[in-house]
Amino acid sequence: MDLTTTTYLVVGFTFAVYLGIAIWARAGSTKEFYVAGGGIHPIANGMATAADWMSAASFIGMAGLIAFMGYGGSVFLMGWTGGYVILAMLVAPYLRKYGKFTVPEFIGDRFYSDTARIVAVLCLIICSVTYVIGQMKGIGVAFSRFLETDYATGLYTGMVIVFFYAVLGGMKGITYTQIAQYCVLILAYTIPAIFISLQLTGNPIPQLGLGSTLVGTDTYLLDKLDQTVQMLGFSQYTTQTRISSLNMFAYTASLMIGTAGLPHVIIRFFTVPTVKDARSSAGWALVFIAILYTTAPAVAAMARLNIMQTIEPSPGEYLKIDERPDWFRNWENTGLLVIEDKNGDGRIQYSADAETNELVKLDRDILVLANPEIAQLPNWVIALVAAGGLAAALSTAAGLLLAISSAISHDLLKGTFMPNISEKAELNASRCAMAAAIAGAGYLGLHPPGFAAGTVALAFGLAASSIFPALMMGIFSKTVTREGAIAGMLSGIGVTLFYVFQHKGIMFVADWTYLEHLAPHWFFGIEPNAFGVFGAIVNFSVALLVSQLTSAPPERIQALVEDIRIPMGSDVAVIHP
Amino acid sequence: MSHLSESRAKEYWRRNKLLMLKLASVWFIVSFGGGVLLVDVLNHIQVGGYKLGFWFAQQGSIYTFIALIFYYARAMHKLDQAFDVEERN
Numbered sequence: 001m002d003l004t005t006t007t008y009l010v011v012g013f014t015f016a017v018y019l020g021i022a023i024w025a026r027a028g029s030t031k032e033f034y035v036a037g038g039g040i041h042p043i044a045n046g047m048a049t050a051a052d053w054m055s056a057a058s059f060i061g062m063a064g065l066i067a068f069m070g071y072g073g074s075v076f077l078m079g080w081t082g083g084y085v086i087l088a089m090l091v092a093p094y095l096r097k098y099g100k101f102t103v104p105e106f107i108g109d110r111f112y113s114d115t116a117r118i119v120a121v122l123c124l125i126i127c128s129v130t131y132v133i134g135q136m137k138g139i140g141v142a143f144s145r146f147l148e149t150d151y152a153t154g155l156y157t158g159m160v161i162v163f164f165y166a167v168l169g170g171m172k173g174i175t176y177t178q179i180a181q182y183c184v185l186i187l188a189y190t191i192p193a194i195f196i197s198l199q200l201t202g203n204p205i206p207q208l209g210l211g212s213t214l215v216g217t218d219t220y221l222l223d224k225l226d227q228t229v230q231m232l233g234f235s236q237y238t239t240q241t242r243i244s245s246l247n248m249f250a251y252t253a254s255l256m257i258g259t260a261g262l263p264h265v266i267i268r269f270f271t272v273p274t275v276k277d278a279r280s281s282a283g284w285a286l287v288f289i290a291i292l293y294t295t296a297p298a299v300a301a302m303a304r305l306n307i308m309q310t311i312e313p314s315p316g317e318y319l320k321i322d323e324r325p326d327w328f329r330n331w332e333n334t335g336l337l338v339i340e341d342k343n344g345d346g347r348i349q350y351s352a353d354a355e356t357n358e359l360v361k362l363d364r365d366i367l368v369l370a371n372p373e374i375a376q377l378p379n380w381v382i383a384l385v386a387a388g389g390l391a392a393a394l395s396t397a398a399g400l401l402l403a404i405s406s407a408i409s410h411d412l413l414k415g416t417f418m419p420n421i422s423e424k425a426e427l428n429a430s431r432c433a434m435a436a437a438i439a440g441a442g443y444l445g446l447h448p449p450g451f452a453a454g455t456v457a458l459a460f461g462l463a464a465s466s467i468f469p470a471l472m473m474g475i476f477s478k479t480v481t482r483e484g485a486i487a488g489m490l491s492g493i494g495v496t497l498f499y500v501f502q503h504k505g506i507m508f509v510a511d512w513t514y515l516e517h518l519a520p521h522w523f524f525g526i527e528p529n530a531f532g533v534f535g536a537i538v539n540f541s542v543a544l545l546v547s548q549l550t551s552a553p554p555e556r557i558q559a560l561v562e563d564i565r566i567p568m569g570s571d572v573a574v575i576h577p
Numbered sequence: 578m579s580h581l582s583e584s585r586a587k588e589y590w591r592r593n594k595l596l597m598l599k600l601a602s603v604w605f606i607v608s609f610g611g612g613v614l615l616v617d618v619l620n621h622i623q624v625g626g627y628k629l630g631f632w633f634a635q636q637g638s639i640y641t642f643i644a645l646i647f648y649y650a651r652a653m654h655k656l657d658q659a660f661d662v663e664e665r666n
Contacts, residue, residue, distance in 0.1 A: 066635075071616070074634035078608045081639045085604045088646040089597050093653075207636060211625040220626030238631045239620060248613050274664045276654055283646035290639050297635040565590050566581065568662040 003379045007146050010383035018177050022165035025173040033170030034101040035270040042277040046284025048178035049268045052399035056138030059392035064364030066300035072242030075251040083259025088282035092269040094475045094564045096278035103263040104411045110474040113482040121407045123466040124263045131459040132400040136445025138393035146386035159442045166398050167434050174398045181391035188388020192372040193295045206298035228308045233352030254532035258460030261468030264403035275567035303367045311350045318347040327373035336363035405433035465492035465535025478558045484547030492539025503528045589660045608638040
């Protein structure tokens with residue numbers, strides 16, 4: 001059976017499963033729609049959270065980033081996992097105890113202000129919309145590359161699938177689909193990694209293979225990689241720093257607190273029965289995430305080494321262009337891999353020097369997708385990787401869309417503009433909001449605005465600088481006032497946007513930079529993507545200062561803060577008015 | 578609302594904060610310490626094919642994070658029982 005047919009079968013089978021779940025897991029109440037009824041087992045929720053969390057960027061992009069950044073790529077590994085420790089200790093148990101449906105709802109109640117709630121909704125929508133565009137693009141690209149449809153057809157197909165299970169089932173449908181999607185994506189990621197680790201090191205566990213010697217030699221894989229890249233003039237793989245230690249510190253911290261402030265992750269912890277479950281569920285989520293995240297550095301290093309050795313089989317002896325392998329030719333057809341025989345010797349010279357380098361383009365997104373081809377694995381494995389990439393993009397898109405639609409129907413409509421709306425009408429409104437969110441995301445996926453490229457980084461920066469500090473002060477302080485929280489959120493988001501736009505242009509239009517956008521003008525050499533942690537510091541400082549100057553929160557708010565610290569009684573709070 | 582006296586509630590919260598502080602220190606030391614600030618020093622130590630600093634940054638910190646969360650969940654469960662503030666379900 002040829003590859004395209006196999007891919008259609010595998011992807012078609014996974015889609016049939018998602019649709020089956022959609023029909024089985026319909027939501028009958030707002031509680032089912034927003035928090036899946038609140039009865040999800042902590043391990044099941046952990047698995048769903050892992051799929052929710054790991055996007056097309058984690059699945060396709062991350063190993064490629066690490067492969068070319070070496071040690072510098074560690075910011076993503078630590079940043080996107082360390083946030084779960086913060087979630088488990090500082091966020092999830094208390095918000096679960098509070099027992100409401102959305103993140104802005106907590107902020108609005110704790111800061112006794114509809115304005116605070118609306119500001120939080122705005123921050124949530126900006127973070128989630130920018131994030132969802134990337135997923136829509138991922139779906140379109142995966143379809144066009146593996147199923148040979150055009151980009152738009154792929155995008156529409158993805159939208160129809162999400163529409164079914166998200167509109168019908170809400171959080172309930174999304175949760176069960178995400179569990180299925182996790183299984184697909186983790187198999188798709190680990191199977192090729194196991195084969196490649198076995199081929200290179202003889203050890204089937206990639207995490208151990210990365211620290212082992214190469215088959216038939218006494219040379220450690222990482223030492224060999226360090227030597228090979230250095231010989232071609234690149235920095236040493238295992239010590240190559242990203243700009244500076246300070247920058248790596250800030251980048252890691254921004255990703256960590258951004259993780260703990262992203263609403264689509266936080267609301268997943270509203271679906272478990274108890275506070276105790278919310279704590280352990282964060283641990284399970286990280287176990288399931290770590291299976292991919294500890295495999296990724298092995299995939300990265302092994303793929304880099306494989307590519308190097310393909311191009312330069314023995315020192316100084318470069319690959320003849322006529323003898324290049326099939327996967328090389330396949331990826332050249334996509335334009336993501338480009339060679340140019342500059343000196344006309346019929347061989348591909350690869351070097352860090354742009355003048356003589358003949359591997360002109362090697363898109364880092366190729367790595368994970370080409371892995372099974374490089375390792376000459378059977379067609380079904382390649383088809384599985386396609387299904388895995390789609391599962392990663394669909395599951396994250398659905399989680400984000402739920403966060404957006406519940407903010408619209410629950411916080412704006414029910415909470416602010418139409419407080420008397422009935423349960424049934426709210427459920428219908430939430431379905432309409434979901435449908436509109438899917439249509440909007442699809443439109444943005446088809447016509448990506450200029451700012452789409454820098455968006456995921458922006459989402460983390462904004463969540464880190466606006467929502468995370470507001471949650472921390474809401475949970476841990478009894479004295480932060482409504483004025484303090486609002487001023488804090490606005491200044492945190494403001495200063496982060498100012499810094500990002502200063503260096504990347506307003507709305508990422510390159511011509512619209514202001515002041516100076518060159519690297520020498522970076523604040524202490526911090527790149528814009530790593531700035532969220534400074535936005536958070538500004539948010540905290542402004543909020544605490546303004547709170548000193550305004551009158552203290554009312555008595556009932558102080559009682560509320562005391563109450564969320566004690567697990568007991570959360571089953572009472574769950575019953576929603 | 579809870580049946581805890583004010584002093585018991587304070588004590589429960591104090592012990593929770595102490596636990597969080599301890600675990601947050603470990604969290605900081607393995608990731609920002611081992612993985613970023615002390616990485617050059619640790620890289621002089623070789624464990625199998627891994628330089629230790631590199632291992633912390635790309636493997637060890639993640640394993641430690643998992644252990645921290647489960648340790649916290651267990652310790653808090655015991656604390657909840659000791660103060661009789663568990664949820665009934």
